[in-house]
Amino acid sequence: MLQHVDVQPGKRYQLKLDIRRNSADASPVAMVCLRWLIYPLDCKVASFGKLPLVEGWQTITGELPLRTARGEWGAPLVLELYNRSHKAPLEIDNVSLVELETGRELIRNGSFTDANDFWFFSSDRNHMPWHVKNFAVNQVFELGWVGLVATAFLLLAVGGRLVARGLTGDSYAAVCLASLTGCMMVGLFDSITDVPRLSIVFLLIALAGSLKAARKRIKVRRQPSAAEDPAADTLTT
Incomplete structure (x- = not known):
């Protein structure tokens, strides 16, 4: 504990x-x-x-x-x-x-009257009895069905755009799609959100995949109108 x-x-x-x-x-x-x-x-x-x-x-x-x-x-x-x-x-x-110096109590719910509030369990060597070895099942366990649907929507939204951009020859999108696919392949047999660092890496990959290069702005030189062009007032015969 x-x-x-x-x-x-x-x-x-x-x-x-x-x-x-x-x-x-x-x-x-x-x-x-x-x-x-x-x-x-x-x-x-x-x-x-x-x-x-x-x-x-x-x-x-x-x-x-x-x-x-x-x-x-x-x-x-x-x-x-x-x-x-x-x-x-x-x-x-x-x-x-x-x-000892101040008498300050550091433990919360030390009597377990509020069940396991503030406590968590873990195992360093024999984690198979409690460890969820699947990303989707782990999302249900951690976030419920709403969290699973939200995660699926995120993956579909990001993955769909990456596929479309990759088919047009966008190499950056292809790299991000390969990274996201690698995460999901690991997620078939393990959880990739056990610790904050892994969760951040996964979300950063999804965020990077949603980015794309800004479009280059093309400056169009406006042609002067007849009213603005002094040469337009000159009549030639």
């Missing part, structure tokens, strides 16, 4: 949460990392020490010294919680991350 947190480098934070488990193999791991969606970087792990196995809920506390600053591309800092065991279940509740 992931949540963006407004932590500051150089400060100390206390992480507290309630856990319930039936096996000692199930143990929580908590850390703050630089992350977009998958593959975290420069993680700082909270240390809980050796946890005794007790019946029912138990509260655990760990200190999190943070030295991480925001990295390249403005990747946000994310609190990550996961279960070290792949088989034994682990229940987590009442998550709290407090800045």
